[in-house]
Amino acid sequence: MDAIKAPVINHILCVSMRFHFLCDIMRVMKPWCREDIPVEGNFGQTFDKLNFSIDALSREFSTNVVLQEEEQQSVFGVSALREDFTESLSKAFEETKVIMDQFLGLIQLLLSCTFITIFTSAFGYARQYTQDVRFDNIYITTYFRQIDARRKRADKRYLLPLKKAERGLFINPRSLSIHPSELKLVMASLLQVVSLAVFVCVLLAVDMVLHHIFDIIRRHTFTKFSLTSSHHIDINVGGQSMMAKLLRKTIGAFNTSSNLDMQSSNQHCLPQPRALTKEDYLWSFVPLLMMALMCCLQVYSNRLRRVIAAFYFPKREKRRALFLYNLQIQRRISYTKRQRTRLMQLGTGEKTVLSGVLSRLERLGCRLRWCCVCGERQRGDRAVECTVPGCQAAYCPQCWRDLGRICYACVPTSTWDPIESCSDTDMYYVH
Known part of the structure; x- marks a missing residue:
């Protein structure tokens, strides 16, 4: 390492260090400081740590309020919790849905095979037509x-x-009037249609009653909640001491103010019944009218069987x-x-x-x-x-x-x- 020669500056810096009497002056001040300014041990270290803590609090201190709500679960049946009950209900519903889907699939399969009855009926009619005069x-x-x-x-x-x-x-065959012998078949078919129409009317009546009940529940159990609150916290710490500054930094973080105005209701919990429209009633009764019409037209389709057999x-x-x-x-x-x-x-x-x-x-x-x-x-x-x-x-x-x-x-x-x-x-x- 090279030394830089500074003949004037080195004498100026070193002269002050040669005054040894200054050390004796410090020895004279120690008894006076101990009597008039008592300071505990490790004061300097404590002071440094306190200053560091104050700086850290001023930079990073923040509050986070955590609210923990404990809700008592309601008991249903054999001490089942709400989640367990919901899960069991969903599982039972899914099992029932699977069974119904299988049942409907079986019905559709049987209905898809009904065309076979058309062939069997035609063959039976042709056989009796040719054998029995x-x-x-x-x-x-x-x-x-x-x-x-x-x-x-x-x-x-x-x-x-x-x-x-x-x-x-x-x-x-040229007459549109229904013969008494044909009227028996028409009446039997119309009786089935009437029974189905009565069943549909009962379902529509039940739907109207349920709609009326749910509408009464919706109108008379509607509740509106209004929650309004406000708070203002202002803590003032006076003084310029170290402790005052510390408290001002810590407690001052709680100085907050807020306003709460919340409007709520139980609208989403209430039933929302929807009455059937005229189109719904129309689509309910039009198929029944079509079925009744087909029962009457069945007479002429039965007459057509003889025409087809006579042709062959x-x-x-x-x-x-x-x-x-x-x-x-x-x-x-x-x-x-x-x-x-x-x-x-x-x-x-x-x-x-x-x-x-x-x-x-x-x-x-x-x-x-x-x-x-x-x-x-x-x-x-x-x-x-x-x-x-x-x-x-x-x-x-x-x-x-x-x-x-x-x-x-x-x-x-x-x-x-x-x-x-x-x-x-x-x-x-x-x-």
């Missing part, structure tokens, strides 16, 4: 009308138009029509025989109150006539009246033709030959 053979088909028109042109016994007593035995089995359809026509011819002959016997047994009969009223109405220009055989009302001059004086019997043209244009109400019972009356029973078979 009486199965669903109650329709007045086109071939049935052709047979009747051909017999009418040949001046033979024909069936159309049907008599009043025969209309309940046949179905006219035309020869079988002709045999069925011939069988039905011959069967009805025999019924008509038997019916005519019974009515002829009844007319001969009753005869002209005595005049009743009804006949007197009808005669008076006839004088006024209002003629009312009913066929003595089939009971149908004859309008205008369509009725065929007996020309025998005193006989008031009237017939429709068809019954008059079936009776051989003879008024059996006037024929004496003694002149009636039962063998002759049955001579036409084996004549009317169509081949």
Whole structure:
């Protein structure tokens, strides 16, 4: 290490260090300081540490208030806590949901297999259609009308138009009216729809009641909370001593002020019921109306089954029509025989109150006539009246033709030959 020579400066700095009498002066001051200014031991170290602490507090001191809330858990059932109860409830709900999903999946699988019933029903109908000539053979088909028109042109016994007593035995496919035999199926289907409609109405009524109850709860249990508070802490420490400065630095950190204004309510805890709209009610009842309409249209779809079967089995359809026509011819002959016997047994009969009223109405220009055989009302001059004086019997043209244009109400019972009356029973078979 090189030394720098400074001949003047070194003498100036070292001269002051050569005054040894100054040390004796310090020895003279020590007794005076001990008597008049008592200072404890380690004062300097303590002072340095205190200054360091004051500087550290002034730089880094801050307060952090921690509030710990202890809430007593409510007990439900067998001392289950709220979390345990929520977890168990969620688990039970999930298990129930899984079971319901499996059940609904099974129902959907079964519903997806319902199309098989369509094929089985079609095959069953076709099998009975080809094997049983009486199965669903109650329709007045086109071939049935052709047979009747051909017999009418040949001046033979024909069936159309049907008599009043025969209309309940046949179905006219061209008519939109529902036959009594078809009405049973319609009523059975409508009964199921009505039961479903009653169930839907009950559900809607329960929904309205629950909405009304929840709305009352919402309106009468609504509570609004208003919390307002303020505080101001100001601690002043006077003095300029070391302790005052220390307290001013420490306690002064608690000098705070705050204002609290909180508005709250139990709105989120209350039920929020929502009433069903008109669209909801509409979508609830429109499917029911569609189901009721489909029940009525089912009649015409059932008629369509015979049309499809006749298209695929035309020869079988002709045999069925011939069988039905011959069967009805025999019924008509038997019916005519019974009515002829009844007319001969009753005869002209005595005049009743009804006949007197009808005669008076006839004088006024209002003629009312009913066929003595089939009971149908004859309008205008369509009725065929007996020309025998005193006989008031009237017939429709068809019954008059079936009776051989003879008024059996006037024929004496003694002149009636039962063998002759049955001579036409084996004549009317169509081949």
